[in-house]
Amino acid sequence: MSAPLRIGNCSGFYGDRLSAMREMLEGGELDVLTGDYLAELTMLLLWRARAKDPAKGFAGTFLRQLEECLGTAVERQVKIVVNAGGLNPDGCADAVAALADRLGLTVRVAAVSGDDVLDQVASLEPAPPRPPVTANAYLGGWGITAALQRGADVVVTGRTTDAALVSGPAAWHHGWARDDWNRLAGAVAAGHVLECGAHATGGNYAFFGEVPGLAHVGFPLAELAEDGSSVITKHAGTGGLVSRGTVTAQLLYEIAEPAYLGPDVTTHFDSVVLDDDGPDRVRLSGVVGSPPPPTAKVSCNYLGGFRNSVTFVLTGLDIEAKAAAVQDALQPTACDVRWDLVRTDHADADTEETASALLRCSVRDPQPAPVGRAFSSAAVELALASYPGFSVTAPPSEGSPYGVFWPAYIAAPTSRVRHADGEVELVEPTEGQPVPPSPEAAAESTPTSRPSEAGPTRRAPLGTLFGARSGDKGGNANVGVWARDDAAYRWLAAELTVERIRQLLPETRDLPVRRYELPRLRAVNVVVEGLLGEGVAASTRFDPQAKGLGEWLRCRVVDLPEHLFTDR
Numbered sequence: 001m002s003a004p005l006r007i008g009n010c011s012g013f014y015g016d017r018l019s020a021m022r023e024m025l026e027g028g029e030l031d032v033l034t035g036d037y038l039a040e041l042t043m044l045l046l047w048r049a050r051a052k053d054p055a056k057g058f059a060g061t062f063l064r065q066l067e068e069c070l071g072t073a074v075e076r077q078v079k080i081v082v083n084a085g086g087l088n089p090d091g092c093a094d095a096v097a098a099l100a101d102r103l104g105l106t107v108r109v110a111a112v113s114g115d116d117v118l119d120q121v122a123s124l125e126p127a128p129p130r131p132p133v134t135a136n137a138y139l140g141g142w143g144i145t146a147a148l149q150r151g152a153d154v155v156v157t158g159r160t161t162d163a164a165l166v167s168g169p170a171a172w173h174h175g176w177a178r179d180d181w182n183r184l185a186g187a188v189a190a191g192h193v194l195e196c197g198a199h200a201t202g203g204n205y206a207f208f209g210e211v212p213g214l215a216h217v218g219f220p221l222a223e224l225a226e227d228g229s230s231v232i233t234k235h236a237g238t239g240g241l242v243s244r245g246t247v248t249a250q251l252l253y254e255i256a257e258p259a260y261l262g263p264d265v266t267t268h269f270d271s272v273v274l275d276d277d278g279p280d281r282v283r284l285s286g287v288v289g290s291p292p293p294p295t296a297k298v299s300c301n302y303l304g305g306f307r308n309s310v311t312f313v314l315t316g317l318d319i320e321a322k323a324a325a326v327q328d329a330l331q332p333t334a335c336d337v338r339w340d341l342v343r344t345d346h347a348d349a350d351t352e353e354t355a356s357a358l359l360r361c362s363v364r365d366p367q368p369a370p371v372g373r374a375f376s377s378a379a380v381e382l383a384l385a386s387y388p389g390f391s392v393t394a395p396p397s398e399g400s401p402y403g404v405f406w407p408a409y410i411a412a413p414t415s416r417v418r419h420a421d422g423e424v425e426l427v428e429p430t431e432g433q434p435v436p437p438s439p440e441a442a443a444e445s446t447p448t449s450r451p452s453e454a455g456p457t458r459r460a461p462l463g464t465l466f467g468a469r470s471g472d473k474g475g476n477a478n479v480g481v482w483a484r485d486d487a488a489y490r491w492l493a494a495e496l497t498v499e500r501i502r503q504l505l506p507e508t509r510d511l512p513v514r515r516y517e518l519p520r521l522r523a524v525n526v527v528v529e530g531l532l533g534e535g536v537a538a539s540t541r542f543d544p545q546a547k548g549l550g551e552w553l554r555c556r557v558v559d560l561p562e563h564l565f566t567d568r
Contacts, residue, residue, distance in 0.1 A: 001226055005173040007166055008221035011035035011082070012197030013058050014042045020197070020219050021065040025072045027235035030221065031173070033073065034165040035082035037062060040474065041536050043159065044301045044403040046086040048206050057088035058156075061380045063095055067103075070096075074105050074153065081144055081165050085156040087115045087134065090418060097420075102128045103189030108420035110147035112157040114413050117141050117298060124408035126296060132300040132406065140263035140292075141187075142178070143415030143427045144168025150419045159299060161262055163191030166222070170429045174226045178264075178430050185267040186228025186290025188260070192267075193232050193284070194220050198251045199469075202230060202546075203241035205469035206554060229285040231277050242280040245467060245484065248521050252480025254471040254476050256527045257436055258516055259452075263296050263412055265289040266435050270518045286520075294432030295409040304404035308371040309362040310379045311393040319345055319357045322387035326359060329386055330378055332415020332483050334363035334370040339539050358393070363541035364402070373401035407474050456562040463502075463554025465564055466492060470550035477531040477546035479553055482523035489522035494559075496524045504556045505549070507531065 009032050010020040014037045022230035024033055035057040050057030060411035062084035073080055085092040100107035110280070123129070136159035145168045147155045167187040167298025172501075176183050193200045200220040202211035211217065221537060223231040232247050251269060266289065273286035297391075314322045323341050331343045342358040349355035361379070363371045376396035383390055412429035419425065465488055469478035481496060483489035502509045505528075512529040528549075536544045543549065 002174050004223040004526055005031050005170055006221060006223055006228060007032040007034060007169060008248065009034050009036070009192070009194040009197050009219050010065070011037055012195065013037065014045070014061065016197055018061060018065060021069045022072070023238070024235070025069055025076060025078060026169070027218070027238060028397070030076070030078050032079045032081055032169045034092070034169075034194065035062065035080075035325060036085060036162045036165060036197075037082065037084045038159060040087060040405045044135060044537055047134050047301065050087055055088075055091055055096060058086040058092035058095075059084035060568055063094070063099060066096060066099055070100060070103060070107065074107060076106060079148065079153060079155070081157075081169055083157045083162075083165060085111060085113070085158045087136075087158065089156050089158040090512050093418065094142045094151055096154055104229060107153045107176060108151055109154045109156065110150070110420055111418045112143040112155060112160065112415055113418070114143070114416040115159040115303060117410055117413060120410060123410050125299070125410070126408060128300050128302050128406040128408065130302040132302040133403070134301045134407075135298055137296040137298045137410055137413050138147065138263055139296075139413070139415050140164050140430065141168025141171060142264065142546050143417050145172040146417050146425055146427050147419065148172040152420060157245055162195035163188040163262065164264070166224070168190030170224050170305055175233065179291075180228075181265050181289030181291065182287060183226075183228030183289070185222060186230060186284070186287040188262055188265060188267040188289075189251070189269070189272055189284055189287045190222040190224055190230040190232065192260075193247055194222055198240065199253065200246055201234050201242055202246055203240070204469070205246055205249060205532040206469065206550070211241045215239065221465060225395045228287060229283065231279045231281050231283050240260050242282055243274065244274045244282055245482070247274055247282045247284065248523060249467060249469040249480070251521060252523055252525055253469050253484065254473055254478060255480070255525060256473065256478060256514070258518060258525075259437065261293050261297070262326040263292055263395055265292055270516075270520060273520055278506060285427045290436050291433040292430055293435050294410040294412065298408045298410050298430070300406040301403045301407055301537070302406060304402050305364055305366040305541070306368040306399040306532060307362065307364040307369050307402050308375055308397065308399040309540070310376070310396045312359040312361075313389075313391045313393060314345075314359055314387065315352060315356040315389045315453045319343070323359045326382065328380055330361065331360070332363045332370065332375050332378070334365040334375065338362045340542065341510065342542070350385035357548065364538070364540070366477075368399050373398065375399070375473070384493050403537040405537060408518060422440050457559040458565060459557055460560050461549070461555050462558050462560075465560060466554065468550030468554050470546050470548070472532055472536055472545040474535050475530050475532045477528045477549055479526060479528075479546070479550045480523055481550070482521060484522070486522065489519070491564060492524055493517055493519070493562055496526070500524055504553055504558075
């Protein structure tokens with residue numbers, strides 16, 4: 001029986017804490033250190049970088065981290081596995097090898113690619129409405145496993161799934177087979193917890209007042225056992241908190257159905273069991289896995305057009321009349337115009353800022369002219385000819401191009417592994433099968449029949465008792481809401497119906513809403529389709545990634561049973 005794999009994370013996104021790699025390598029024992037640098041928006045940013053310089057297209061900050069840390073990783077025999085390769089994994093691997101040579105280090109660097117399917121656009125389902133500039137299929141972890149089996153010290157990948165950075169090393173370390181579904185699913189669940197870095201150690205946590213050292217939380221790691229179970233923890237002495245709550249929050253982040261589809265395994269999140277295992281230690285077990293689907297998800301980006309915006313400050317009296325005056329005078333010719341009046345003002349305010357509201361005009365168009373100087377100049381020309389107290393938050397600018405994220409599917413591609421000696425190995429995908437329902441899935445529309453407990457109630461924000469975390473998946477948003485005890489969960493599962501969600505979040509009233517119960521996590525997950533329009537890169541919504549959606553829901557005042565307070 002192999003010893004647990006001690007695997008950590010040092011990056012949750014492109015732009016995360018630069019010092020995290022050093023902190024994780026020096027802070028305690030590790031076997032593997034991972035880094036997640038890619039998101040749907042990141043692929044578009046990397047495309048722009050590569051368009052300026054064909055040698056780019058990967059996460060440059062990864063090399064800055066390695067400049068300081070590669071020697072430490074070699075000395076401590078820690079494998080590094082990252083998806084920093086982005087659109088150019090071979091180029092990134094070459095840059096790592098060159099860095100190692102310059103530092104006088106012997107390092108075997110492998111690159112995993114095969115995700116770029118731009119030449120297979122005709123096979124995408126559904127087909128994007130415009131030719132994409134990027135199209136990358138989500139690869140699984142078996143290419144990473146193959147690289148580690150051949151002795152790689154650093155593995156650089158393109159667009160793998162985030163969790164593959166954990167499941168690939170776990171399969172290598174423990175010698176798992178392709179059909180060890182439950183073990184692979186356990187690794188994917190652990191990988192999902194680790195992938196967003198400090199999210200699992202108290203970052204962005206609903207009950208953040210309970211998190212010690214929030215100013216500089218440590219990054220998470222997992223002790224991954226041979227049977228696929230794991231303990232989520234962090235290095236001793238670092239800031240932050242690992243608890244059932246922080247782990248639950250991250251398990252719910254950016255998921256939809258409890259059957260979580262991946263290229264190596266379908267992970268049934270409603271089977272996950274969490275148990276306390278000591279201070280800052282949470283055991284994750286019982287995860288059920290089944291074969292993956294026959295197709296792979298593809299992250300496409302195409303150029304949607306051009307956009308611009310201007311925000312007017314409206315101060316004092318007659319806010320709505322002032323807003324109407326601006327809208328009457330400024331009539332953009334762009335094909336997509338959105339006005340948002342944000343009422344941040346207060347009556348009889350004792351500061352000018354709290355007496356002011358914001359009026360934002362956002363414009364989009366396939367062509368640059370309607371959102372460029374014509375729009376900006378028209379806004380500026382109102383400065384002396386409109387409402388009293390006219391001002392804007394920043395000078396209007398020229399329009400800028402924006403991209404649109406388009407999810408599609410394709411037959412699962414083959415991974416290409418370029419080993420340190422230059423030999424190329426092709427790793428075929430796992431054969432997919434139709435996805436079975438989750439073990440305890442209770443998909444919308446009606447919740448499990450449980451009447452809310454009768455008795456006295458207290459008007460209070462939902463978040464007084466319940467946590468939430470929300471995020472984006474293309475144009476959709478999810479918000480996972482969880483309870484801290486069984487009694488509170490029974491109330492939550494009965495209360496949080498689709499209709500109740502639409503009452504509490506009026507923006508969702510005309511949109512498809514799906515809900516799923518995850519009783520083992522004491523959670524309800526809600527998916528709102530189309531809330532974010534065409535995705536973060538194209539969205540003009542105030543919160544384009546739905547990161548605050550859960551906190552908005554938590555602040556809504558509801559009638560909470562009094563006994564839920566007294567039983568705590």
